[in-house]
Amino acid sequence: MSEILSVRHLSVTYTDSTPTIPAVNNVSLSIHDREIVGIAGESGCGKSTLINAILQLLPDSIVDMEGDVLLNGQNLRTLDRESMRRLRWMKISLVPQSAMNALNPIMTIEEQMRRIMEAHWEAARPGEIVARIDETLEMVNIQRQYKKLYPFELSGGMRQRVAIALALALRPDVVVMDEPTTGLDVIVQRGILMEIKRLQKQLGFAVCLVSHDMSLLIELAQTVYVMYAGRIIESGPSRDIYRQGRHPYTRGLIACFPPLQGSQRTVEGIPGSPPDLGQLPPGCAFHPRCPQAIPRCTDQSPSLVNVRPQHAVACHLHTPDIPSDLVEASHDRA
Ligand SMILES: Nc1ncnc2c1ncn2[C@@H]1O[C@H](COP(=O)(O)OP(=O)(O)OP(=O)(O)O)[C@@H](O)[C@H]1O
Numbered sequence: 001m002s003e004i005l006s007v008r009h010l011s012v013t014y015t016d017s018t019p020t021i022p023a024v025n026n027v028s029l030s031i032h033d034r035e036i037v038g039i040a041g042e043s044g045c046g047k048s049t050l051i052n053a054i055l056q057l058l059p060d061s062i063v064d065m066e067g068d069v070l071l072n073g074q075n076l077r078t079l080d081r082e083s084m085r086r087l088r089w090m091k092i093s094l095v096p097q098s099a100m101n102a103l104n105p106i107m108t109i110e111e112q113m114r115r116i117m118e119a120h121w122e123a124a125r126p127g128e129i130v131a132r133i134d135e136t137l138e139m140v141n142i143q144r145q146y147k148k149l150y151p152f153e154l155s156g157g158m159r160q161r162v163a164i165a166l167a168l169a170l171r172p173d174v175v176v177m178d179e180p181t182t183g184l185d186v187i188v189q190r191g192i193l194m195e196i197k198r199l200q201k202q203l204g205f206a207v208c209l210v211s212h213d214m215s216l217l218i219e220l221a222q223t224v225y226v227m228y229a230g231r232i233i234e235s236g237p238s239r240d241i242y243r244q245g246r247h248p249y250t251r252g253l254i255a256c257f258p259p260l261q262g263s264q265r266t267v268e269g270i271p272g273s274p275p276d277l278g279q280l281p282p283g284c285a286f287h288p289r290c291p292q293a294i295p296r297c298t299d300q301s302p303s304l305v306n307v308r309p310q311h312a313v314a315c316h317l318h319t320p321d322i323p324s325d326l327v328e329a330s331h332d333r334a
């Protein structure tokens with residue numbers, strides 16, 4: 001599979017607040033053709049900042065950015081606004097967080113879809129846009145007569161489907177979805193996610209799916225990246241992350257979300273909450289919450305190292321030079 005999106009050493013600092021907020025710290029990730037990649041992490045870990053930075057949606061007036069974002073080999077960071085505008089929706093699109101509440105309240109569904117398509121699909125022939133609106137709405141299970149309605153006339157689930165239809169309308173190569181089902185009823189969530197998976201197979205786009213819900217990501221994505229305090233702390237094939245996730249935070253997140261299928265089990269939360277990104281603790285940012293912390297976690301930041309060819313972890317317990325008695329003692333505490 002060829003790489004379609006490559007994020008290399010991306011860092012984003014919000015400069016519009018004091019202190020400045022390092023919301024994304026040296027993140028690298030890649031998405032291959034037709035792959036679903038998941039980004040997991042609790043609230044405030046920098047997930048939305050990361051994807052807004054990927055889509056070049058953060059103005060220079062509020063952020064400092066470093067690193068590269070390559071889409072089909074083209075560095076989006078070097079494009080001017082107009083060139084980036086041309087790529088957005090056509091090559092890479094976004095279902096923003098809370099998209100169902102972000103639809104324009106004074107435009108019908110059809111008008112909103114038409115507006116985006118007219119602005120970006122310059123080569124469309126007469127009638128093609130209307131046909132594409134109907135076809136795309138049907139793909140997300142919205143009957144075509146609903147296109148005459150305004151957002152307030154639709155349920156939350158239907159509005160979310162419209163937001164997904166907007167992102168798919170111009171058949172981009174990569175669709176980025178920021179918590180596309182948060183706030184919806186579990187059954188509706190599941191229906192929408194299964195549809196995304198079906199559409200992804202049918203249309204062949206790649207997906208970058210952001211969610212708090214680890215079990216959902218493990219079920220849908222081939223590769224999962226786990227973010228904590230602005231960094232990737234573990235990444236790998238979703239099967240490996242689920243069965244052999246190494247980072248205590250990853251294991252905690254998995255324990256937080258019961259599997260979508262299969263037996264119910266008691267849900268354990270991770271005690272505490274993620275740190276304020278403006279005041280990160282020294283060492284590993286997770287150490288104040290970590291049941292397995294060892295002395296070096298309090299003052300040395302662990303690097304992301306491969307534990308297997310595709311599986312990387314940033315945790316002192318999984319660095320090769322760690323004395324085994326320390327690891328055993330930390331396991332006894334977990
Ligand atoms: N414009 C801004 N200026 C300063 N700080 C910001 C700005 N936008 C977001 N932040 C901060 O950046 C950090 C990361 O926020 P972000 O929205 O990326 O997290 P998230 O992982 O998407 O959280 P959630 O799951 O709640 O959506 C937070 O501490 C947030 O307060």
Ligand SMILES: [Mg+2]
Binds near residue numbers: 047048
């Ligand atoms: Mg977010």
